[in-house]
Amino acid sequence: MSDTRDFSVFVRPGDGGRAAMDLAVEGIHCAACMRAIEKGLAAEPGVAGARVNLANRRLTVEWEPAKSTPERILERLEAIGYRAYPFSADGAESAEKREEKRLLVCLAIAGFAAMNVMLLSVSVWAGNVSDITVETRDFFHWLSALIALPAALYAGRPFFESAARALRARAVNMDVPISLGVLLALGMSVAETLNHAEHAYFDSAVMLLFFLLVGRYLERAMRRRTRAVATNLAALKAETAVKFVSESEIRTVPLAAISVGDLVLVRPGERISVDGVVEEGRSEVDSSLVTGETRPLAAAPGIEVYAGTLNLTGALRIRVRAAEKGTLLAEVQALLDKASENRGAYVQLADRAARLYAPVVHVTALATFLGWLAYGLGWHDSLIIAITVLIITCPCALGLAIPAVQVVASGALFRSRVLLNAGDALERFAAIDTIVFDKTGTLTLPSASVMNRDELDPALLALAGRLALSSRHPLAGALAKASAAREPLADAREEPGTGVFATLDGRPVFLGKPETAGLGLEAGRVAMAHPSAALIAVSIGEKGAVIAIGQELRGDARAVIDRLRAAGYRLAILSGDHEAAVRAAAGALGIEDYAAGLKPQDKITRLEALRAEGRIVMMVGDGLNDAPALAAAHASISPIEAAHVAQAAADAVFIGEALKPVADALAIGRRAHRIMIENLWLAVIYNFIAVPLAIAGFVTPLIAALAMSGSSVLVTLNAIRAGRAA
Amino acid sequence: MNVLVYLVPLALGLGLAGLGAFVWSMKSGQFEDLEGAAHRVLADDDLPGV
Numbered sequence A: 001m002s003d004t005r006d007f008s009v010f011v012r013p014g015d016g017g018r019a020a021m022d023l024a025v026e027g028i029h030c031a032a033c034m035r036a037i038e039k040g041l042a043a044e045p046g047v048a049g050a051r052v053n054l055a056n057r058r059l060t061v062e063w064e065p066a067k068s069t070p071e072r073i074l075e076r077l078e079a080i081g082y083r084a085y086p087f088s089a090d091g092a093e094s095a096e097k098r099e100e101k102r103l104l105v106c107l108a109i110a111g112f113a114a115m116n117v118m119l120l121s122v123s124v125w126a127g128n129v130s131d132i133t134v135e136t137r138d139f140f141h142w143l144s145a146l147i148a149l150p151a152a153l154y155a156g157r158p159f160f161e162s163a164a165r166a167l168r169a170r171a172v173n174m175d176v177p178i179s180l181g182v183l184l185a186l187g188m189s190v191a192e193t194l195n196h197a198e199h200a201y202f203d204s205a206v207m208l209l210f211f212l213l214v215g216r217y218l219e220r221a222m223r224r225r226t227r228a229v230a231t232n233l234a235a236l237k238a239e240t241a242v243k244f245v246s247e248s249e250i251r252t253v254p255l256a257a258i259s260v261g262d263l264v265l266v267r268p269g270e271r272i273s274v275d276g277v278v279e280e281g282r283s284e285v286d287s288s289l290v291t292g293e294t295r296p297l298a299a300a301p302g303i304e305v306y307a308g309t310l311n312l313t314g315a316l317r318i319r320v321r322a323a324e325k326g327t328l329l330a331e332v333q334a335l336l337d338k339a340s341e342n343r344g345a346y347v348q349l350a351d352r353a354a355r356l357y358a359p360v361v362h363v364t365a366l367a368t369f370l371g372w373l374a375y376g377l378g379w380h381d382s383l384i385i386a387i388t389v390l391i392i393t394c395p396c397a398l399g400l401a402i403p404a405v406q407v408v409a410s411g412a413l414f415r416s417r418v419l420l421n422a423g424d425a426l427e428r429f430a431a432i433d434t435i436v437f438d439k440t441g442t443l444t445l446p447s448a449s450v451m452n453r454d455e456l457d458p459a460l461l462a463l464a465g466r467l468a469l470s471s472r473h474p475l476a477g478a479l480a481k482a483s484a485a486r487e488p489l490a491d492a493r494e495e496p497g498t499g500v501f502a503t504l505d506g507r508p509v510f511l512g513k514p515e516t517a518g519l520g521l522e523a524g525r526v527a528m529a530h531p532s533a534a535l536i537a538v539s540i541g542e543k544g545a546v547i548a549i550g551q552e553l554r555g556d557a558r559a560v561i562d563r564l565r566a567a568g569y570r571l572a573i574l575s576g577d578h579e580a581a582v583r584a585a586a587g588a589l590g591i592e593d594y595a596a597g598l599k600p601q602d603k604i605t606r607l608e609a610l611r612a613e614g615r616i617v618m619m620v621g622d623g624l625n626d627a628p629a630l631a632a633a634h635a636s637i638s639p640i641e642a643a644h645v646a647q648a649a650a651d652a653v654f655i656g657e658a659l660k661p662v663a664d665a666l667a668i669g670r671r672a673h674r675i676m677i678e679n680l681w682l683a684v685i686y687n688f689i690a691v692p693l694a695i696a697g698f699v700t701p702l703i704a705a706l707a708m709s710g711s712s713v714l715v716t717l718n719a720i721r722a723g724r725a726a
Numbered sequence B: 001m002n003v004l005v006y007l008v009p010l011a012l013g014l015g016l017a018g019l020g021a022f023v024w025s026m027k028s029g030q031f032e033d034l035e036g037a038a039h040r041v042l043a044d045d046d047l048p049g050v
Helices: A031-042 A070-080 A091-128 A134-155 A157-168 A175-194 A202-237 A327-342 A349-375 A379-392 A396-415 A425-430 A439-443 A458-468 A474-482 A520-529 A557-566 A579-589 A600-612 A624-632 A644-649 A660-695 A701-723 B002-027 B034-040
Strands: A003-005 A019-026 A047-053 A058-063 A083-087 A240-244 A250-254 A263-266 A276-280 A283-286 A297-299 A316-320 A418-420 A434-437 A493-495 A499-504 A507-512 A534-540 A543-550 A570-574 A617-620 A635-639 A652-654
Touching: A019 A070, A031 A047, A031 A070, A031 B034, A070 A083, A091 A134, A091 A157, A091 A202, A091 A701, A091 B002, A134 A157, A134 A175, A134 A202, A134 B002, A157 A175, A157 A202, A175 A202, A175 A349, A175 A379, A202 A379, A202 A396, A202 A701, A349 A379, A349 A396, A349 A660, A379 A660, A379 A701, A396 A418, A396 A425, A396 A660, A396 A701, A418 A660, A425 A635, A425 A660, A434 A439, A434 A600, A439 A579, A439 A635, A458 A474, A458 A499, A458 A507, A458 A534, A458 A543, A474 A534, A474 A543, A499 A534, A520 A534, A520 A543, A557 A570, A557 A579, A557 A660, A570 A579, A570 A600, A600 A617, A600 A624, A617 A624, A624 A635, A624 A644, A635 A644, A652 A660, A660 A701
Parallel strands: A003 A250, A434 A570, A434 A617, A617 A635, A635 A652
Antiparallel strands: A019 A058, A019 A083, A047 A058, A240 A250, A240 A263, A263 A316, A276 A316, A283 A297, A418 A652, A493 A499, A499 A507, A507 A534, A534 A543
């Protein structure tokens, strides 16, 4: 059977009639990689250009459709040494990019206007205390108006549109007082200029817009960066399936090109990437990534299999069922949707501050106006003072207080090998008091290793490794790696379902089922000691041993659990694996609270029980069966090797073999939350000082400018503290 | 006062030119990848005979 790959579903039209494709590339970490890829691809015939984006680890390739194909390009990349996965940038990401660009243009215009208007304003302020004439001052004011008015009307659009939307919904958000302040300041300044007055507030209005736009842009850029990471992760996971295009011809296609009723081939050692019914073949299937269960299940014609499980011993032909309505996936999706609803509107810190802000500001300004009017100051002057109150309660500090901290903290998280999936996750991490762990793949390493190495004779282990090189069983790969085996035995042959037979120096050697090697009793003993391991026997002549292969606990798991317990968190394990395995893990880590054999619905029930006790729970999990729990918990984090659905449901993803990033994420979240509150207090204190000054009528444009920039700089400097090593 | 009449428009013109340059460079995608751009400057492969 010939095997061709077909990625045409990812190709999009480029410029000049060329074809183009976007790929997420694994293994880029420096400029040398970038050069290697670009030069290597440029050498491929037909390729018009390749450009690597080092910031988000992506590659865009353009080629002449007649001269090359996506598959050849992917092969070339693999030859250079990089695995790449094509993807289609989804609509949401492009829309966000456009929005971000628009924001950046507004920011640039506000910045330009602020600088030039300030240029003119400082001249006026300096002139006011020396010998400026009324005509010159008017000239400068009119110039300021000429710059500030169009700039503010353009750059303020994001705020005006948001305020209009809120007002139409009969609500008030932070953008209402901002828009009001800007428009009133501009109007009042024009009126004052017409009256040849001393003070005009053009610079305040534009500077206010500038600082606020910086805050908005930072927020949005960070959100887009986390979303780019999530899309990359999704692409890296993007699976392919081997489809029967005719009775004997197979083709490797991406999952997007598989539909219901197709017949799919899954060879031993491959991961099953569709939900379906076995049509032909017998095998054993490992469903630990999906349910956490480490014991393999038997698969035969008529048995249902699910995406994400690993096919162990024999080739299977599977008829694909309803592609998006596979039973297990549908159940998980339904639970996910319900969990998202029930999570309830978590009101972010920023929104809570904003809700208080708007009414207080409006009321204060109005009271000032009426107060001075009652005092007898006259219509015109009272209005001016009220408007300066509105300006001085400038929400620049408020607008920067939280985004600045979020940006710095997410950088710190990135350095601790944690990638944020949700922007408000930081605040939710800070509130956690209970942590619930899944076992398989979360507390344990995602890949298998030899668990009883110290009991084994090194020579036997080495022999086992060499035999394993000739086997397609997925456990064999782990065994070969663990024993660093290099040369397979010449006459090794594999009998599917039993093991590998060979001869060495005239003696028969065997690797495979313990019963076949007569080591059933020994296997029983090893199984008792390592309940969650898979057992493989190796024998040479009469001598033999049973090797336990399984997912060991992460190296620093015990240390991290101790650290978390010392910090005051309550810990628990909720696993889908069988009782003995979970008990062993809980014992090794010193966690008393554990439950085994749980289905997705059971995990949620447990979470709800904890929530009813008043606990705020964080879920750490990786399997498909953890996804609903990840969505239902107050905050969640999953390892990068997690099932795609789980990763999408989690708030953050951690990289690498250590469990430490989980503890770091919590620590950074707590610190960031504390600094956000400090920043909000700084903004409040600033207002307490500035507002009385404004009400008393002492505020001039110079004071307003100093106050605005001063408070913004202070808040930003404070935010930088969130980035220091936790 | 006479000096101002041409100095101020000159300053504004320069500012506008800067703004135009920024918007152009943003639209042509030069801000997509700041890290990669930093490294590309150091690459020698466009020099003849290297």
